[in-house]
Amino acid sequence: RTRVVVLVSGTGSLCAALLDAADDPAYPADVVAVGADREAPGLEHARRRDLPTFVCRLGDHPDRVAWDRALAGAIAAHRPDLVVSAGFMKLVGPAVLDAFGGRLLNTHPALLPAFPGAHAVRDALAAGAAVTGSTVHWVDAGMDTGPVIAQREVPVLPGDDEGRLHERIKAVERTLLVDTVARLAADPPSTRTPRETPR
Ligand code: GAR
Numbered sequence: 001r002t003r004v005v006v007l008v009s010g011t012g013s014l015c016a017a018l019l020d021a022a023d024d025p026a027y028p029a030d031v032v033a034v035g036a037d038r039e040a041p042g043l044e045h046a047r048r049r050d051l052p053t054f055v056c057r058l059g060d061h062p063d064r065v066a067w068d069r070a071l072a073g074a075i076a077a078h079r080p081d082l083v084v085s086a087g088f089m090k091l092v093g094p095a096v097l098d099a100f101g102g103r104l105l106n107t108h109p110a111l112l113p114a115f116p117g118a119h120a121v122r123d124a125l126a127a128g129a130a131v132t133g134s135t136v137h138w139v140d141a142g143m144d145t146g147p148v149i150a151q152r153e154v155p156v157l158p159g160d161d162e163g164r165l166h167e168r169i170k171a172v173e174r175t176l177l178v179d180t181v182a183r184l185a186a187d188p189p190s191t192r193t194p195r196e197t198p199r
Contacts, residue, residue, distance in 0.1 A: 037089070120132075
């Protein structure tokens with residue numbers, strides 16, 4: 001089975017969905033560790049299952065370069081085939097990209113390239129979008145700029161506020177992420193063409 005390390009910063013409901021899916025022996029991937037950049041509530045999903053966790057805080061390192069190197073090392077210790085950034089709210093740097101580029105994916109609560117950045121749901125509402133959604137994409141050095149792997153639409157409903165809309169998007173993201181990881185696990189990076197695995 002494909003080994004997956006998940007990175008979180010918040011509640012980790014997407015991570016929990018992946019852990020639940022991986023409980024099924026027919027699912028082609030295992031979550032082998034969950035990491036965070038802070039003492040994130042999402043780490044509990046792994047601790048409850050006695051899975052390894054790690055916390056790599058920016059503030060514990062002299063600078064971003066050292067933090068990025070430490071994060072790359074912490075991830076590598078679990079020998080992942082895929083790394084999933086699921087609500088991980090920091091941009092990774094060259095050490096993580098060198099080690100895991102083409103194997104590192106991110107979920108984003110909008111239909112990229114629309115509404116990149118940390119406030120995608122708020123920005124979609126402010127722009128009066130009728131439809132937004134979720135994107136799973138490969139991570140590159142930019143902010144939410146890497147090649148799109150899968151997307152699913154979510155309509156904006158009358159009376160939506162940021163919280164309600166984000167919860168409906170997250171419900172879609174959970175199945176989109178579980179489905180996408182299963183698809184990638186059945187088609188490991190080594191068999192994909194270079195064009196599909198940009199760094
Ligand atoms: C998800 O909506 C994910 O797409 C988003 O954070 C949420 C995490 O939810 N990620 C980003 O905004 C990354 N820029 P969770 O903590 O409940 O899994």
